[in-house]
Amino acid sequence: MTTPAPNHQPTIIPQAPNLDANGYVLMDANTGMIIAHKNMHQKMQPASLTKLMTLYLTFEALKNGQIHLTDKVRVSKTAWATGGSRMFLNEGSLVTVQKLIDGIIVASGNDACTALAQYVGGNQATFVEMMNATAQQLGMKGTHYVDPTGLPKPGHHTTPYDMALLTHAIINNFPQYYPFFKQGWINYNGIKQPNRNRLLWRDPSVDGLKTGHTEEAGYCLIASALRHGMRLISVVMGTPTDASRANDSEALLNWGFRYYQTHKLFDAATALAHPNVWFGQSKTLPIGLASTLYVTIPAGSYSNLKPEVNIPNKLQAPIQKGQMVGTLNIRNGNEIVTSAPLIALKGDQKGGIFSRAWDHIAVHF
Incomplete structure (x- = not known):
């Protein structure tokens, strides 16, 4: 981590925009x-934001090689008859996984969503079980799914x-599929539909993700x-309106970019220190981070950051590669803004009998 040149960004952070939304x-x-x-943390109806979990499970199946973008999916009667927003699939037709993904992202097609859920999960009920299990794995403690589309149902929140x-x-686990969310149009079955995410049309830095709307949920938008x-x-x-969800999202993003900055501090698997090791084959051990460390802080405060390495005074072999041996804290003044475990970047087995005997003597003096 290097100390930058003085930053003249403002350091006084105003309150976040006052948005006419139930939550953000x-x-x-x-x-x-x-x-x-x-x-x-307030429970709300997600409407078609639900489809992001349907897409997450689809991306996971693609990444694992269980399905492929070129696979052709037969459209069931259930999928064809699903109400709400549609891609306008025909019952019995064969549609590629790629085209169904496009239909979900751009047209918010409930028919495409149902068809893909049936294909990935085997049937819709099993797929919903997969949705809820994945939500728990991701730490989504306030979420429960009842269907893959987001059409209003009791218990869906x-x-x-x-x-x-x-x-x-989605962004971090599936970077190879994330560009799908930037598509502006879909043309299927002779019908051309635009992406309902207005920010894609007005802000070139926006490249996703999903809109949602029902009477119960109001107008919703997840953007990045x-x-x-x-x-x-x-x-x-x-x-309350389609325009307000776009305007509110734009105001929130602009405020965040204006008053906050994210910095990469340290790369993964790079030695940050070489502490002494007792009773091992080596006298020192390279330690670092398992993943790249970023920090998000108010603009103008980067030069105040100080790294603090905490490791035991006497590390003792054997130590396995990847074993946690300490903690890296990043401080802004007296405040710890982020922490990460320090791991051994290579292993160190017990040394020979004479080496260990010498260390036993030295460690007591």
Whole structure:
């Protein structure tokens, strides 16, 4: 971590925009830090934001080689008859997984969503079980799914925070599929439909993700934008109009980019220190981080950051590669802004009998 030149960005942070929404979250996509929020743990109807979990499970199946983008899916009568927004699939037709993904992202097609859920899960009920199991794995404690589309049903709910967690996972776990969310149009069955995410048309830094609307949920939008290497995720739920969900999301993103910055501090698997090791084959041990460390902080405060390495005074072999041996804290003054475990970058087995005997003598003096 190097000390930068003086930063003349403002250091006084105004309150986040006052949004006419039931709830919202602004999260940094690298660090997962919540920058701003309102009612972020309150349970709400997600409407078509639900489809992000359907897409998450689809991406996971693609990544694992269980399905392929070129696979052709036969459209069932159930999928064809699903109400609400549609891709306009024909019953019995064969449609590729890629085209169904496009139909979900751009047209918010409930028919495409049902067809894909049946294909990935075997049937819709099993797929919903997969949705809820994955939600628990991701830490989405306020979420319960009843269907893969988001059509209103009792017991179907989520929270703005959970939607941010899911979006964070999509962006970081499936970078190869994330560009699908930037598509502006879909043309299928002679019908051309635009992406309902208005920010894609007005802000070139925005490249996803999903809109949602029902009478119960109001107008919802999850958006993400990348500016100068910093990516933010905005979740806005329960606004009164289509225009307000776009305007509120834009205001939230602009505020976050204006008053906060994300910095990469240390790369993964890079030696940050070489502490002494007792009773081992080596006298020192390279230690570092398992993953790259980022920090999100108020603009203008980067030069105040100080790293603090905490490791035991006497590390003793044997030590396995990847074993946690300490903690790295990043301080801004007296405040710890982030922490990460320090791991051994290579192993160190017990030394020979004479080496250990000498260390036993030295360690007591």
